[in-house]
Amino acid sequence: MSEISEKMRSAVVESREWYMAAYAPEGVPTSDHLKLRTVKISLALDSIPEQHVILETLFISLDPYLRSRMTGREDGLYSPQYNLNEVVSAFGVGRVLRSRDSNYGEGDIVISPFIPVAEYFVLPSQALIRKIDADAGIPLPEYISTLGIPGFAAWVGIQVVAEPIKPGSNVFISAAAGAVGMYAGQLAKLKGCRVVGSTGSDEKVRLIKEEFGYDDAFNYHTETDYDAALSKYFPNGIDVYLDNVGGEMLEAVLNHVNQHAKIPLCGMISGYNKVWTEREGVRNLLNLIGKDVKMQGFMVGSYLDRFGDFAKEMESHLKERKINSKLKIYNGIDKFLESLRSLFTSSNIGKVVIQVK
Amino acid sequence: MSEISEKMRSAVVESREWYMAAYAPEGVPTSDHLKLRTVKISLALDSIPEQHVILETLFISLDPYLRSRMTGREDGLYSPQYNLNEVVSAFGVGRVLRSRDSNYGEGDIVISPFIPVAEYFVLPSQALIRKIDADAGIPLPEYISTLGIPGFAAWVGIQVVAEPIKPGSNVFISAAAGAVGMYAGQLAKLKGCRVVGSTGSDEKVRLIKEEFGYDDAFNYHTETDYDAALSKYFPNGIDVYLDNVGGEMLEAVLNHVNQHAKIPLCGMISGYNKVWTEREGVRNLLNLIGKDVKMQGFMVGSYLDRFGDFAKEMESHLKERKINSKLKIYNGIDKFLESLRSLFTSSNIGKVVIQVK
Numbered sequence: 001m002s003e004i005s006e007k008m009r010s011a012v013v014e015s016r017e018w019y020m021a022a023y024a025p026e027g028v029p030t031s032d033h034l035k036l037r038t039v040k041i042s043l044a045l046d047s048i049p050e051q052h053v054i055l056e057t058l059f060i061s062l063d064p065y066l067r068s069r070m071t072g073r074e075d076g077l078y079s080p081q082y083n084l085n086e087v088v089s090a091f092g093v094g095r096v097l098r099s100r101d102s103n104y105g106e107g108d109i110v111i112s113p114f115i116p117v118a119e120y121f122v123l124p125s126q127a128l129i130r131k132i133d134a135d136a137g138i139p140l141p142e143y144i145s146t147l148g149i150p151g152f153a154a155w156v157g158i159q160v161v162a163e164p165i166k167p168g169s170n171v172f173i174s175a176a177a178g179a180v181g182m183y184a185g186q187l188a189k190l191k192g193c194r195v196v197g198s199t200g201s202d203e204k205v206r207l208i209k210e211e212f213g214y215d216d217a218f219n220y221h222t223e224t225d226y227d228a229a230l231s232k233y234f235p236n237g238i239d240v241y242l243d244n245v246g247g248e249m250l251e252a253v254l255n256h257v258n259q260h261a262k263i264p265l266c267g268m269i270s271g272y273n274k275v276w277t278e279r280e281g282v283r284n285l286l287n288l289i290g291k292d293v294k295m296q297g298f299m300v301g302s303y304l305d306r307f308g309d310f311a312k313e314m315e316s317h318l319k320e321r322k323i324n325s326k327l328k329i330y331n332g333i334d335k336f337l338e339s340l341r342s343l344f345t346s347s348n349i350g351k352v353v354i355q356v357k
Numbered sequence: 358m359s360e361i362s363e364k365m366r367s368a369v370v371e372s373r374e375w376y377m378a379a380y381a382p383e384g385v386p387t388s389d390h391l392k393l394r395t396v397k398i399s400l401a402l403d404s405i406p407e408q409h410v411i412l413e414t415l416f417i418s419l420d421p422y423l424r425s426r427m428t429g430r431e432d433g434l435y436s437p438q439y440n441l442n443e444v445v446s447a448f449g450v451g452r453v454l455r456s457r458d459s460n461y462g463e464g465d466i467v468i469s470p471f472i473p474v475a476e477y478f479v480l481p482s483q484a485l486i487r488k489i490d491a492d493a494g495i496p497l498p499e500y501i502s503t504l505g506i507p508g509f510a511a512w513v514g515i516q517v518v519a520e521p522i523k524p525g526s527n528v529f530i531s532a533a534a535g536a537v538g539m540y541a542g543q544l545a546k547l548k549g550c551r552v553v554g555s556t557g558s559d560e561k562v563r564l565i566k567e568e569f570g571y572d573d574a575f576n577y578h579t580e581t582d583y584d585a586a587l588s589k590y591f592p593n594g595i596d597v598y599l600d601n602v603g604g605e606m607l608e609a610v611l612n613h614v615n616q617h618a619k620i621p622l623c624g625m626i627s628g629y630n631k632v633w634t635e636r637e638g639v640r641n642l643l644n645l646i647g648k649d650v651k652m653q654g655f656m657v658g659s660y661l662d663r664f665g666d667f668a669k670e671m672e673s674h675l676k677e678r679k680i681n682s683k684l685k686i687y688n689g690i691d692k693f694l695e696s697l698r699s700l701f702t703s704s705n706i707g708k709v710v711i712q713v714k
Binding site: 068074075077078081152246250251260261265266267268271275277278279280281282283284285286287288289290291292293294295296298299303 | 435621636
């Protein structure tokens, strides 16, 4: 795998790629907004500028924040919008086919937050953030899952924003079977906390208890009185709430927080498909005062100075098999739209990934 | 003033006191809820138990949080409710008339968070938190204003919750002519910030600029498009928002926060007279994530370990005349209801106090 054939070295290959045809201000994006097209990419070394590489995509990370780059407006995450008619990009794993940067050789496996959702492409080498040792014994998709955005987001929430989390804390995690939730719950358990999660199906309730070690969990589609559910699962109140959904669940949590509770805000998926004025308002923020509660939003990109600490801890957990990962792998670049939409329908378990090659 | 007359030593005096006749779940409390009655208090030393004192009230501090003790339900501040038919209490200054605690002598001026809203009363001496040097040159009401709850709340918000505030920060303060606002704005100016406030009348706009040194201010009754107002007054965004009002203004602020902004939540007076489900919901909390914003509620009672640092700094500012105080003094215990109601009508400027004696 570390070398490409002589024939490929000057080939022109067909590459399928997804581009933003129209912004989707509301609702889940459809084929009206995201379209697949085929372009031709020359693999000849002299076809690319200095400090560029030609990559082929191996894995693409599907994360809910991508939705916020498709609205055509500021939506609260302030992510830069994809340009119309340009290929969309995401966190991913690629293989270097040709390189005009001496730091990267043919066959290198690399990570970038700017992997185009395409089969082949040319990228400035400064967009690559890490070269992977493919012989380290860690499956490649783990680099965009346990060791990627969701693992890092879980770690920042639990270990940094929660200051770090204290053993014995009563911890609630929403979207608990999602990519961030599965890691956050396991990290909190490793820190000696009692952890309860909410998720969207009975199957996922069972899974997060059995495979991710949650002490308890509930299905928010069947236990629809969130206030009653939280009374039941948190008789001693909530010390830490890692919020992935916002809206009504956040409001319910605020009626159950203990003094000095911490609420790391990781995502608010309940609102991503609505303009902000149509989102559910949280009416009981006064509780933050009465209980001395800290609520803090975070973008993982703002904590890159801690990435080394995170990677060291998580790689150690991985090697000691203390962290389980559940991946939902879609095969083929053509599955991008389907896999993106699946993030918003409670249908997935764990980390959603596209295996391109 | 330091001794009471021989005749008084065994007198029985009449004392007017306010008691909670009925809870007021919504709206501003009226004479249906708070009533004045006259009781008799013996000033004879042997009429009180050991470790008790007989006080006469000098000044009572009127603070919006008192409202939350009159609802008969949990409202988010979680303050203990006044008992029905019992006298209400507040932060205040009193004079010791008789004492069965060797730490307190007749004539001592004392501070307590549990001063009954009454002319005379018997109190356990452990409810007293501080003895004042009446010759220190600081007017007595300042001990419940600059050096009391509002000064301390402003200091905790600016110096602790804002971590502390950084010079050059763009600072917004709501209810800026209120007791907390006037101190918070001045403290932020002393720290080298640019400070803008919102308040409820043109007179108060002028006052906070001229007397409290705010760089700018606006009247939220006339500039009712808060979003437009904040665009105008904060062309470079908001770094710190000390929130005293909550609701619609908080929501508007969240559309103008800069990255890593801090939002100390001190109070949410816009909601105090409503049950929480009727309060205005904040729909754009997602902005906290996109801009890495910390929003943190605080009760001053949770920061008493910092009171010494606060008092030292504020007394120094007071002596150097770097902090101005504006007090609205109501005369006579019979003004309690009127002065309480004034907190919710935009009619007051600065700290509201009752001078009882």
